[in-house]
Amino acid sequence: MESKDLRKAGLKVTLPRMKILEILEAADDQRHFSAEDVYKQLLEAGEDIGLATVYRVLTQFETADLVMRHHFESGHSVFELNRGPHHDHILCVRCGKVDEFVDETIERRQREIAENSGYRMTDHSLYIYGICEACQSKE
Amino acid sequence: MESKDLRKAGLKVTLPRMKILEILEAADDQRHFSAEDVYKQLLEAGEDIGLATVYRVLTQFETADLVMRHHFESGHSVFELNRGPHHDHILCVRCGKVDEFVDETIERRQREIAENSGYRMTDHSLYIYGICEACQSKE
DNA sequence: ATAGGAATGAGAAGCTTTTTCATCTGATCG
DNA sequence: CGATCAGATGAAAAAGCTTCTCATTCCTAT
CATH class of the missing domain: 1.10.10.10 (Winged helix-like DNA-binding domain superfamily/Winged helix DNA-binding domain)
Known part of the structure; x- marks a missing residue:
């Protein structure tokens, strides 16, 4: 850059x-x-x-x-x-850690859902919230 | 209620x-x-x-x-x-319309991704953004 | 180097949301 | 049913986050 x-x-x-x-x-x-x-x-x-x-x-x-x-x-x-391929995020609600993931199955389903609903998809956002390994072991 | x-x-x-x-x-x-x-x-x-x-x-x-x-x-x-089953949202970026959908494939994949990443999933949010049918026809 | 338009810094202002605190209300008990 | 008291409320102040204003400064093209 x-x-x-x-x-x-x-x-x-x-x-x-x-x-x-x-x-x-x-x-x-x-x-x-x-x-x-x-x-x-x-x-x-x-x-x-x-x-x-x-x-x-x-x-x-x-x-x-x-x-x-x-x-x-x-x-x-x-x-x-913005670098590398598109990805979504999974966040720890305790410590704020952010991990990334890519899942082609989800990507495809999203496009299909938008299409079936009559939308021309422009964007999407998917966040999974949870408790990360480190925070779980502190419990 | x-x-x-x-x-x-x-x-x-x-x-x-x-x-x-x-x-x-x-x-x-x-x-x-x-x-x-x-x-x-x-x-x-x-x-x-x-x-x-x-x-x-x-x-x-x-x-x-x-x-x-x-x-x-x-x-x-x-x-x-909060009534009825869980659902996600698809929103029109032009007019603000909000539609809902449920997709068991995506739900399942999310649980799998959380598990594979070591997270205990507590929640998730998925928003698809696009242009709805009505707004497309106005173009 | 210079001129002109774009970009910046500092502070004010805008919005959404939370907090404070004095007052009021609803649940409980006699 | 009325007194009591913790919990709830309203109004205003305050607290974030973000944007705007405007005088000053910085890039870029000349």
Whole structure:
């Protein structure tokens, strides 16, 4: 992901946008960021970028299909860099852990259901909530 | 749905709670309400019930499993009376229409995925977004 | 380098939702 | 049936999260 991806999306290549992209890419462990998460990491990195800009940029990235916005049950948006194939999420309601999965059976059924209901499907979201292995063993 | 359902849930049978239940049940066409929706209907019905109470009561109903809270992409919670079998939702992104469906294949796969990922599944949410038949024909 | 339009930062404002606290109501017991 | 008291309510304040405003700054094309 680099400056040409921004250009392609019709976005000027600015320092805030590059820095935010970097953070989303760094993601050793974390791949799902709230706006606040990104903002905090920018502060830690010594970047003087406002929270309003973070929101603006993330929204533009979403429009440009560079990131995907999720609506988990947490009450705020969570952003994820758009790379690799489509996948859905399974979340731990105790610790907040997020795992990903792909299931072609479910994907196919969804398309069939949309078709049978007369809808032209544009998108879908599937979240499975549960208690992860680690949290179960703590009980 | 009546007072004994409230008692069973450990909730006192109060006027606000009964009125809110009535509104959720009335639902000739609508079955999905935001807190604001419920509040407006209470006002129209001449009931002097505060918005804070609506939120409180809906949250209690959710805890008591009387209603289900949905997180559509609209940015606010939507509540639905818990009756009939479990179902998922397909929504029109143009007009906001909400349809329901049940698909045992998807249900089963979800349980399998949770199990394979080491999760004890507590819940799941599946929303299909698309453009409904009526909106397609307007294009 | 320069000009002009786009982008940014800071703070205000907007929305949804929750909290606070004084007042009121409904269940229980006499 | 009336007193009692925990629990419920209303109004307003406050708390998130997110967007908007506007003066200033930064890119890009010239």
